[in-house]
Amino acid sequence: MRISFDIDNTLIPYVDDFEVTPVNIFWKLIGVESLREGTKELFQALQNQGHEIWIYTSSHRSLFSLKKTFLLNGLNPKGYINGKRSEQYLKKYACDASKNPKLFGIDLHVDDSEGVRMEGNEYEFETIIVHPKNKNWVTEILQHIETL
Ligand SMILES: [Mg+2]
Structure with missing residues (x-):
């Protein structure tokens, strides 16, 4: 499956809603952001299962x-x-949603926003919504994906 992840409040906190794996000071100085604890393990597990x-x-x-x-x-x-890229596609396909992973061939999108869940229902794309305070997020996502 092609699985996409939201950034803000999903993998990178706005404030301190979840723990991050800190990057070293030099990377920080060139603007590298720290990712949520567990991101690396989760991505590796999904990639090992053949997901993109x-x-x-x-x-x-x-x-x-981002790269x-x-x-x-x-x-x-x-x-x-x-x-920018998202807006170009939404405009091209005359879609009123704030995001539409389906336009990019994405099978499942992980996000923190209830609004995105509702858009998923309306525009028929699959979502997993993860609360920023959820410490069990890696396990829950892996379990959820197994059921699909
Ligand atoms: Mg977000």
Whole structure:
């Protein structure tokens, strides 16, 4: 399956809602962001099961900055969608949703937003919604995916 992950409040906290794996000071200085505890294990487990990982954020981080963060955290997602790319596709397909992973051939999208869950129901894309305070998120996502 092609599985995408939201960034803000899912893999990178707005404040301190979840623990991150800190990056070293030099990387931090060049703008590399720290990812949620468990991100690496989760991505590796999913990739070992043959799934393809994508990043889908509506934030306006550049593609370069997204790639920098994931690559320097030792992760290599297959595809990246930022706010700009998402908006281009939504416009092209005249879709009113804030995100539509289906337009990118994505089978499942992981997000923190209840609004995205509702859009998933309306626009028929599969979601898993993870609360920022959920410490068991890696296990729950892996278990959920096994049932699909
Ligand atoms: Mg979010």
